[in-house]
Amino acid sequence: MxxxxxxxxxxxxxxxxxxxxxxxxxxxxxxxxxxxxxxxxxxxxxxxxxxxxxxxxxxxxxxxxxxxxxxxxxxxxxxxxxxxxxxxxxxxxxxxxxxxxxxxxxxxxxxxxxxxxxxxxxxxxxxxxxxxxxxxxxxxxxxxxxxxxxxxxxxxxxxxxxxxxxxxxxxxxxxxxxxxxxxxxxxxxxxxxxxxxxxxxxxxxxxxxxxxxxxxxxxxxxxxxxxxxxxxxxxxxxxxxxxxxxxxxxxxxxxxxxxxLERFAARRRELAAIYDRGFSRFDEHVRPVTRLPDQDPCWHLYVLRIDFEALGTTRIAVMNALRERGIGTQVHYIPVHTQKYYDDPATLPGAAEYYRTCLAIPLFVGMSDDEAHRVIRAVGDVTGLKAL
Missing domain, CATH: 3.40.640.10 (Type I PLP-dependent aspartate aminotransferase-like (Major domain))
Incomplete structure (x- = not known):
């Protein structure tokens, strides 16, 4: 590579x-x-x-x-x-x-x-x-x-x-x-x-x-x-x-x-917009997190929600396949109430669903437009989805 x-x-x-x-x-x-x-x-x-x-x-x-x-x-x-x-x-x-x-x-x-x-x-x-x-x-x-x-x-x-x-x-x-x-x-x-x-x-x-x-x-x-x-x-x-x-x-x-800060925030918004356009052409199994109205975020993370089960794969497999292509990812976060220290028995279905599907892909100021497109293509390759 x-x-x-x-x-x-x-x-x-x-x-x-x-x-x-x-x-x-x-x-x-x-x-x-x-x-x-x-x-x-x-x-x-x-x-x-x-x-x-x-x-x-x-x-x-x-x-x-x-x-x-x-x-x-x-x-x-x-x-x-x-x-x-x-x-x-x-x-x-x-x-x-x-x-x-x-x-x-x-x-x-x-x-x-x-x-x-x-x-x-x-x-x-x-x-x-x-x-x-x-x-x-x-x-x-x-x-x-x-x-x-x-x-x-x-x-x-x-x-x-x-x-x-x-x-x-x-x-x-x-x-x-x-x-x-x-x-x-x-x-x-x-x-x-x-x-x-x-x-x-x-x-x-x-x-x-x-x-x-x-x-x-x-x-x-x-x-x-x-x-x-x-x-x-x-x-x-x-x-x-x-x-x-x-x-x-x-x-x-x-x-x-x-x-x-203003320059950094503008670049993060530009990269997020490239991702938004790219992933809008995927089917419903790969989508960015839903946007709330009346705000203009400075994006710290770009998080996809991927229905791994529906795609016949796992998050581990997708993360490993992306890493082989030179793309790092991360999960934000394991629900804290399930951590051993807290061990809270509460049933929190929204968090469980979010955690089941979330995956953060590369987003940082030093990325080029071409590198953002490279990430989009790689996600399509490893999930078996091409842009519609």
Whole structure:
């Protein structure tokens, strides 16, 4: 095989990114320096939120958001079962209890109806709800927020897949429908920091709590000291926090990547449009996930729903055959409620159907149009379907 291997996701790093990191390495600060403040101000501008708080990764962002909102022992939180395990695990880090919500089998997303079902099964008041914007598409947050507010539950949008996604009346991360939104900058995401995360919120008090919690819970605000405020070395621990700080090196890379977000998002949309046109000519056994109205996703993943059984094959066979052709794929995700740690007996048919058919194919900024067409042809070859 002479054609290059196409993974399902890959970062896009250029000379400007390398120069940004080099600048940080040559500066006086490798961590807790000016790159963090600069990134946070820039991220506020990009998302439209009043406050942005950088942290070490997307999982830390979820944990901090829930802890900052006061989620504690025994508190019930609702998480869609189609997500990365971190969304549910963050609840458990706080001592909370997870009730898993089903999803729409056509999109993999939590809906108002699946949230209502989970709330009915919760057996008590719900402290927080964590909708997950899967693959770049946003949940219908107006409908979800309406139901959540009726119950008094906090909302943390897991937006790790959806930076740059626009939706009716705003965009993901602007805080219109939530108390906090969380982001990940892992290398396969739209913008990369190596590892990194962020939280956005419009609540100034929550933002201040989050900044303290990400740095052990320590305060340097002399007005709050119980000791001598004239001691120049004094810092006081007023609450238990964690070391979830983002180094300046990572923030420098992140700022450079953030400056290219619009270009990256446009390219992802172009590639998704090529796929849409190509797969629209296949029969009903191979289809992309259903699109929701009134939004313009920045696609993190391009997910096909393939009826492997109807095609007389298996997902394993298709993935292996595509890999032999130099095409990587992935499954997002095994329903979390079926994982050994959770072992939840809930019957969630929408999630089961989505999981049965989902397969993510290559989507990253560095792909060419020809490579997208190559993927379409390869899917047709290995499934036995040619474009109609």
């Amino acid at each position: 002479t054609e290059r291997f196409l993974p399902y996701g890959r970062q896009c790093i250029d000379e400007a990114d390398i120069e940004a990191v080099t600048r940080a390495l040559k500066s006086d600060y490798l961590t807790c320096g000016p790159e963090i403040d600069a990134f946070e101000r820039e991220f506020e501008q990009v998302t439209g939120a009043a406050h942005a708080i950088a942290c070490s990764n997307g999982t830390a962002a979820l944990h901090l958001a829930l802890a900052g909102l006061g989620v504690g022992a025994g508190d019930i939180c609702i998480v869609p079962t189609i997500t990365f395990v971190a969304t549910a695990n963050a609840v458990r880090y706080c001592g909370g209890e997870v009730v898993f919500a089903d999803v729409d089998p056509a999109t993999g997303l939590m809906t108002r109806a699946t949230l209502a079902d989970a709330m009915a099964r919760a057996g008590g008041p719900v402290r927080a709800i964590l909708p997950v914007h899967l693959g770049g598409q946003s949940c219908d947050m107006a409908a979800i927020a309406d139901l959540a507010r009726e119950s008094g539950a906090a909302i943390v949008e897991d937006s790790c897949h959806a930076i740059g996604t626009r939706r009716a009346g705003g965009q993901v991360g602007d805080g219109k429908f939530c108390d906090a939104a969380t982001f990940s900058f892992h290398p396969v995401k739209t913008i990369a920091a190596g590892e990194g995360g962020a939280i956005t919120t419009n609540d100034g008090d929550l933002a201040e709590r989050l900044r303290r919690l990400r740095s052990h819970g320590i305060t340097r605000d002399t007005s709050e000291f119980i000791g001598d405020p004239d001691e120049p070395w004094r810092q006081e621990l007023h609450a238990l926090g964690w070391n979830y700080r983002l180094p300046d090196i990572n923030a420098a890379l992140l700022r450079s990547q953030l400056s290219k």
